[in-house]
Amino acid sequence: MRYEHTVKGRFLERPNRFIAYVDVNGQSVICHVKNTGRCRELLTSGCTVVLEFHPHAREMGRKTEFDLIAVYKGNLLINMDSQAPNRAALEWMENLSQKEPNDNALRMLQPFDPSGSIWLPCKIRREVVHKDSRFDLAFMLENQQTGALKPAFMEIKGVTLEENGIVRFPDAPTERGVKHLQGLSEAVAEGFEAFVLFVIQMEGVREFRPNDETHKAFGDALRAGARAGLHILAYDCEVEEASMKIRREVKISLS
Structure with a gap:
């Protein structure tokens, strides 16, 4: 973007x-x-x-x-533009839908599949309501071997809080964020694939962690979501003064 x-x-x-x-x-x-x-x-x-x-x-x-x-x-x-993560994530997802199946980034978007099949996102939509939640993205994951489809949701969170190469979210209490995670976990129980993507609005950090000191309820909801099958992704960005794009996977520590 x-x-x-x-x-x-x-x-x-x-x-x-x-x-x-x-x-x-x-x-x-x-x-x-x-x-x-x-x-x-x-x-x-x-x-x-x-x-x-x-x-x-x-x-x-x-x-x-x-x-x-x-x-x-x-x-x-x-980058501290709160609208930028959603714009960058949409571009990233649209690019993934066009990439070759051996692209390493695609491994982060695979639902659990013991066969190792490749699933690519398609039919991407923005701001989709599901029950009492509104998720940033909804899309289908298509199995490139069988053509099977799985419906999926994604919530996107921008991360700007950094200290010594470690980034945390949130930087302030967010009951809305907790509700999003709970809604995603409920969607998993209903048979959807669900993702939360932390877009780190800077380059070169070492690790992402939930900010339990600021809002432990969010960290607890994130850990509960992981146990329920919520896919947690964290990527840093290539940030320039006039642009930002998602770059590389970042290690996640939930403890």
């Missing part, structure tokens, strides 16, 4: 969850923050941030010309 127009600036302050002030070429501009999480460890005074500029903001009915989309944490560029 790509952004059309980007500029760099110096972060000044964030008076509330939705806006920030950034110095761009000596001028203080107001920005929409595309992540309502706390992000206190990222948005520190004077840090370098990346903004998406909307040249036709007035015609679009926008209140601001800029969105804050990424931040430099030292030399590490972290």
Whole structure:
């Protein structure tokens, strides 16, 4: 996924969850923050941030010309656009549906199959309601040997909290996230394949862990889901100032 127009600036302050002030070429501009999480460890005074500029903001009915989309944490560029993980994940899934069956990434999307058959995603849909849950993606997994189909759901979570190469989710309590995991676990019991994909919005981390210190209920729901057959995936991303794409599998530790 790509952004059309980007500029760099110096972060000044964030008076509330939705806006920030950034110095761009000596001028203080107001920005929409595309992540309502706390992000206190990222948005520190004077840090370098990346903004998406909307040249036709007035015609679009926008209140601001800029969105804050990424931040430099030292030399590490972290995308903090909360909409980016879903866009990147959809592109990734659509690309997987076109890849050759021997692609290593496809192994992460296989339902349990002792025969070792390859299953590819197809018929991908966004924002699908199932009972009292709304999942980010719904799709079919097609067996490339037999043509058999399995219905599947996927929920996507963006990860920006990093310390010493270890990333955690969530960075704030999320009852909505717990409900998503419970809904996915229920879908597994009904015969669906179900996935939660943690899109790590940076490159080169060592390990993903649930953030039990911040919200143990989410970690407990994730571990319960794993026992119930929920597939848990974590991938880092290749992040540039004007783009982000899913890159490589990251080790998961649920303990």
